[in-house]
Amino acid sequence: MIHTRLEGLDLDKEKWVDMLEPVLKKYNSRTHGTTGMSPNDARKDENSIQVYLNIRQHAQYKRKYPKLSVGDSVRTYIKPHTFKKGYHSSWSKEVYRVTFIKNNQYLVNDNERKVYNRWELLKVEGSEGRDG
Numbered sequence: 001m002i003h004t005r006l007e008g009l010d011l012d013k014e015k016w017v018d019m020l021e022p023v024l025k026k027y028n029s030r031t032h033g034t035t036g037m038s039p040n041d042a043r044k045d046e047n048s049i050q051v052y053l054n055i056r057q058h059a060q061y062k063r064k065y066p067k068l069s070v071g072d073s074v075r076t077y078i079k080p081h082t083f084k085k086g087y088h089s090s091w092s093k094e095v096y097r098v099t100f101i102k103n104n105q106y107l108v109n110d111n112e113r114k115v116y117n118r119w120e121l122l123k124v125e126g127s128e129g130r131d132g
Contacts, residue, residue, distance in 0.1 A: 034058045066123045072098045074108060077120040091122050 028039045035042045036054045068074065075091040092110075098121070100107040106116045 063119075065118050068098050068101065068106060068118070068121060068123060070098050070101060073124040074098055074106075074121040075124055076108065076110060076116065077122070095124050 031038055032042075034055055035051050037047060037051070041047055042051045073095050074097070075093075075095060078090055078092060080090065094110070096108040096110045098106055099109050104118055106118070106121055107113075108116065108121070
């Protein structure tokens, strides 16, 4: 978010440091949608319960995933590295096929011999998966 704001100022690479403080001040003073208050207000002890409730209210706990069958095309989830850039996909570029299902655990033909949980697979419609 802050990176985007700095990038939008279209400054020389050397001058972004000078703008960091005012951009951060503005960012931390604005109301954020998830918490319902600014980060400056959210840090206050008296707001901690309200912040928790607001975040919990916005959380999605009952995700529904499309059913997968053997032969379906999927992408696999890529666990992010510590300093992963936000513009890199969390899903594999390669499309695979589900080869085996048992007790909501899935094998795909990705040559890793890894058992995947349902949330680690993204169903891809209308794409040919890897055959072997």
